[in-house]
Amino acid sequence: MRPVALLTDFGLADHYVGVLHAVLEREAPGVGRIDLGHQVPPGDVWTACFLLRCAWSSLPADAVVLAVVDPGVGGDRRPLAARIGGRWLVAPDNGLAAAIGVAAEVVTLDWQRMGLATPSATFHGRDLFAPAAARLARGDDPATLGDRVAPDGLEPCPIPEPDGNGGTWHAVVIHVDRFGNLITNLRAAAVLQTAVAWYGAPRPARRAGSYSEAAPGEVVLLEGSAGLLELAVNRGSAAALTGLSRGDDVDIASGT
Amino acid sequence: MRPVALLTDFGLADHYVGVLHAVLEREAPGVGRIDLGHQVPPGDVWTACFLLRCAWSSLPADAVVLAVVDPGVGGDRRPLAARIGGRWLVAPDNGLAAAIGVAAEVVTLDWQRMGLATPSATFHGRDLFAPAAARLARGDDPATLGDRVAPDGLEPCPIPEPDGNGGTWHAVVIHVDRFGNLITNLRAAAVLQTAVAWYGAPRPARRAGSYSEAAPGEVVLLEGSAGLLELAVNRGSAAALTGLSRGDDVDIASGT
Amino acid sequence: MRPVALLTDFGLADHYVGVLHAVLEREAPGVGRIDLGHQVPPGDVWTACFLLRCAWSSLPADAVVLAVVDPGVGGDRRPLAARIGGRWLVAPDNGLAAAIGVAAEVVTLDWQRMGLATPSATFHGRDLFAPAAARLARGDDPATLGDRVAPDGLEPCPIPEPDGNGGTWHAVVIHVDRFGNLITNLRAAAVLQTAVAWYGAPRPARRAGSYSEAAPGEVVLLEGSAGLLELAVNRGSAAALTGLSRGDDVDIASGT
Numbered sequence: 001m002r003p004v005a006l007l008t009d010f011g012l013a014d015h016y017v018g019v020l021h022a023v024l025e026r027e028a029p030g031v032g033r034i035d036l037g038h039q040v041p042p043g044d045v046w047t048a049c050f051l052l053r054c055a056w057s058s059l060p061a062d063a064v065v066l067a068v069v070d071p072g073v074g075g076d077r078r079p080l081a082a083r084i085g086g087r088w089l090v091a092p093d094n095g096l097a098a099a100i101g102v103a104a105e106v107v108t109l110d111w112q113r114m115g116l117a118t119p120s121a122t123f124h125g126r127d128l129f130a131p132a133a134a135r136l137a138r139g140d141d142p143a144t145l146g147d148r149v150a151p152d153g154l155e156p157c158p159i160p161e162p163d164g165n166g167g168t169w170h171a172v173v174i175h176v177d178r179f180g181n182l183i184t185n186l187r188a189a190a191v192l193q194t195a196v197a198w199y200g201a202p203r204p205a206r207r208a209g210s211y212s213e214a215a216p217g218e219v220v221l222l223e224g225s226a227g228l229l230e231l232a233v234n235r236g237s238a239a240a241l242t243g244l245s246r247g248d249d250v251d252i253a254s255g256t
Numbered sequence: 257m258r259p260v261a262l263l264t265d266f267g268l269a270d271h272y273v274g275v276l277h278a279v280l281e282r283e284a285p286g287v288g289r290i291d292l293g294h295q296v297p298p299g300d301v302w303t304a305c306f307l308l309r310c311a312w313s314s315l316p317a318d319a320v321v322l323a324v325v326d327p328g329v330g331g332d333r334r335p336l337a338a339r340i341g342g343r344w345l346v347a348p349d350n351g352l353a354a355a356i357g358v359a360a361e362v363v364t365l366d367w368q369r370m371g372l373a374t375p376s377a378t379f380h381g382r383d384l385f386a387p388a389a390a391r392l393a394r395g396d397d398p399a400t401l402g403d404r405v406a407p408d409g410l411e412p413c414p415i416p417e418p419d420g421n422g423g424t425w426h427a428v429v430i431h432v433d434r435f436g437n438l439i440t441n442l443r444a445a446a447v448l449q450t451a452v453a454w455y456g457a458p459r460p461a462r463r464a465g466s467y468s469e470a471a472p473g474e475v476v477l478l479e480g481s482a483g484l485l486e487l488a489v490n491r492g493s494a495a496a497l498t499g500l501s502r503g504d505d506v507d508i509a510s511g512t
Numbered sequence: 513m514r515p516v517a518l519l520t521d522f523g524l525a526d527h528y529v530g531v532l533h534a535v536l537e538r539e540a541p542g543v544g545r546i547d548l549g550h551q552v553p554p555g556d557v558w559t560a561c562f563l564l565r566c567a568w569s570s571l572p573a574d575a576v577v578l579a580v581v582d583p584g585v586g587g588d589r590r591p592l593a594a595r596i597g598g599r600w601l602v603a604p605d606n607g608l609a610a611a612i613g614v615a616a617e618v619v620t621l622d623w624q625r626m627g628l629a630t631p632s633a634t635f636h637g638r639d640l641f642a643p644a645a646a647r648l649a650r651g652d653d654p655a656t657l658g659d660r661v662a663p664d665g666l667e668p669c670p671i672p673e674p675d676g677n678g679g680t681w682h683a684v685v686i687h688v689d690r691f692g693n694l695i696t697n698l699r700a701a702a703v704l705q706t707a708v709a710w711y712g713a714p715r716p717a718r719r720a721g722s723y724s725e726a727a728p729g730e731v732v733l734l735e736g737s738a739g740l741l742e743l744a745v746n747r748g749s750a751a752a753l754t755g756l757s758r759g760d761d762v763d764i765a766s767g768t
Contacts (some may be wrong), residue, residue: 003537003541005530005534007530010292010434011434012268012293012295013293013295013309013433013434014293014307014431014433014434015292015293015307015308015310017291017293017433017435018261018263018290018291018292018293018307018311019292019310019311019314021260021290021291022290022292022311022314022315022316022319023314025288025290025316025471026314026315026316026317027610029259029288029316031289032532032541032542033528034533034534034537034641035530036526036527036531036534037525037526037529037530038524039525042434042435051527051530052524054527054531055527055530055531055534056540056624058531058534058535058638060538060541061532061539063534067591071352071491072468073467074465074466074467075466075467075468075471076468077312088432099691107690119480120479120480121465121466121467121481122467122478122479122480122481122488122612123480123481124467126314126481127481127570141537147746154703175526177527177528178522178523178526178528178554179554180576206442206709209586209633210585210586210587210633210634211585211586211633211634212584212586212588213585213586218523222634223632223633224632224634224635225633225634225635225639227640232634235309235555235583241607266690267690268524268549268550268551269549269551269689269690270549270563270687270689270690271548271549271563271564271566271567272689272690273547273549274517274519274546274547274548274549274563274567275548275566275567275570277546277547278517278546278567278570278571278572278575279570280542280573281515281516281572282547282570282571282573285544286544298690298691299747301715304709327747328724329722329723330721330722330724330725331722331724376736376737377721377722377734377735377737378721378722378723378734378735378736378737378744379736379737382570382737383737402725440591447532512668
């Protein structure tokens with residue numbers, strides 16, 4: 001059986017996440033279940049795309065990812081299962097699949113084809129997405145979920161790409177993590193090790209190889225664990241120190 | 257082995273929830289474990305009843321539910337295991353079982369009968385309830401947990417029933433979820449599709465079939481995923497917009 | 513397969529915890545996974561030691577504990593696996609192992625020996641600790657993780673021991689839990705049942721056997737579930753009522 005990883009904006013104060021797990025266990029008893037996170041701010045597809053992208057390559061090669069961040073529930077956005085590499089993503093078509101890459105295979109989710117009860121107006125996670133993920137986990141033929149559709153018409157990911165070239169890049173903070181690290185959209189591989197970052201302070205942040213190379217209270221430019229450049233402070237919060245938040249500009253120059 | 261679903265007010269900042277999982281895995285290795293939620297406000301039996309009721313029917317048909325919201329721990333409230341349909345609920349007798357329905361079978365939990373060490377004064381979840389749930393998950397005879405008692409003497413659920421009739425109902429907000437939806441105690445099936453809700457604003461909220469039928473910023477009356485009527489705002493928070501919270505009145509008239 | 517219990521300061525808003533679970537499931541498919549908690553304040557080794565100590569004895573006897581609270585990531589602190597009793601702790605050498613007891617066997621974690629890719633600068637949980645935990649869970653020989661080192665040179669646990677003797681103890685609040693209980697570092701077994709606690713109020717708190725023995729609003733001295741004395745209030749928060757927090761003094765006298 002394929003393991004299922006869950007990502008939602010349901011939070012943990014209500015029964016919603018527990019119900020997804022319950023449906024998975026009910027429809028695919030014994031399935032391995034992994035929580036990628038449920039604290040995505042309500043309806044924040046951008047954050048969901050970011051987290052999914054960061055976690056993707058660590059997942060088991062045959063994982064099914066159930067991602068329910070779905071501000072358009074009950075509207076006309078398409079519910080999908082998309083195969084990307086050996087993994088399946090089950091999600092609304094709102095940029096989540098495109099955040100990962102090009103799908104090799106896409107089917108729409110059709111509750112009638114799947115023999116499900118009429119979905120509620122508000123909880124397609126329970127009524128449609130989780131049952132579909134359970135079937136893929138069990139190894140059901142994707143054709144039993146709904147119609148095959150072209151993989152090239154999916155909604156784009158809302159996270160912007162950095163602007164610039166090998167010399168100077170206009171990057172953007174795309175995520176602030178629990179530790180206050182300001183993660184940008186620029187891959188570390190795009191610039192030299194001597195790169196510096198201008199973020200509004202009189203002096204730019206210099207590159208460092210790890211937290212421990214930074215002086216106390218110094219904002220440094222670091223390659224984070226997803227390969228993206230981030231502004232970070234050793235044993236401190238770059239977000240608190242700089243006042244920057246998601247969407248703010250960071251200019252990164254390769255230096256000399 | 258039966259899967260075990262957990263609901264507590266322990267929060268996630270301490271070791272308490274992890275210890276319940278540890279005891280389950282220790283006493284019933286490999287048991288499926290499902291977190292229904294641990295953010296019930298401390299001692300809030302009402303919320304625990306609500307969440308349990310919403311999740312119940314999604315659970316595997318043979319689930320054991322370990323619900324530890326227990327403001328009376330160390331006092332004289334009875335620890336119980338109650339079979340309701342094919343599922344077992346293991347919980348203090350404080351309204352949780354009654355929130356679900358009529359139990360077919362009830363046993364009190366007796367640590368001596370179970371051969372357990374003397375329970376601590378403060379953590380019966382670890383010392384009594386989780387070991388009992390693990391035994392039921394393994395398929396032990398309920399008679400080995402303690403004495404059978406009459407199912408009709410259980411504590412009532414604290415959530416009020418709506419007051420009224422088919423024409424006009426005095427409902428109450430019984431839960432505010434993460435998205436700010438104001439969930440009432442009135443079942444959608446009790447009123448016509450044309451029903452409107454008076455909640456303190458000059459004009460009532462009209463029924464809508466889904467979020468997407470609402471105008472931006474409009475408070476609508478929606479059938480939520482548990483079959484209850486709720487006040488909701490498309491891509492917004494009805495709680496923030498109306499100022500209503502749990503316990504507030506909503507008058508729902510079937511309309512014409 | 514041994515089950516793996518996880519304790520981190522990663523919080524639940526990012527992908528970090530999900531990635532640890534993903535790596536465990538990828539490297540040890542079907543492994544039992546238990547979350548001991550992820551809300552340890554960033555870099556707070558003290559709290560991690562406390563939670564680990566409280567949960568330890570409830571774990572399955574062959575558990576592997578993956579504890580990643582690692583303010584020194586990328587610096588020169590040693591990554592370790594330490595066997596204590598029948599359980600393994602996989603963690604940075606910063607006091608976590610010493611919080612539990614004397615290790616019978618310790619190996620450093622060597623990514624080259626393990627055949628892993630070069631670890632990132634910031635996420636050794638994913639790149640080193642979780643792969644090591646997965647190997648121990650699968651039953652791999654600890655010698656394949658790295659070099660054996662002497663168990664007696666580990667970093668000490670930062671939680672202070674109480675100061676005093678059988679008559680009067682100068683204890684310290686070492687943890688405030690979700691319910692506002694003020695847990696001290698003094699074991700209940702160290703004092704008589706008649707002990708009282710001076711904490712800054714005009715009158716001391718008296719010992720009680722359980723919450724229900726306390727009068728409404730009364731601060732009492734209780735034996736908590738880890739065997740430590742705590743200041744507690746029946747259906748209330750001792751932290752809110754007393755204004756005490758971690759590190760504050762509590763003088764406990766055995767009384768007469």
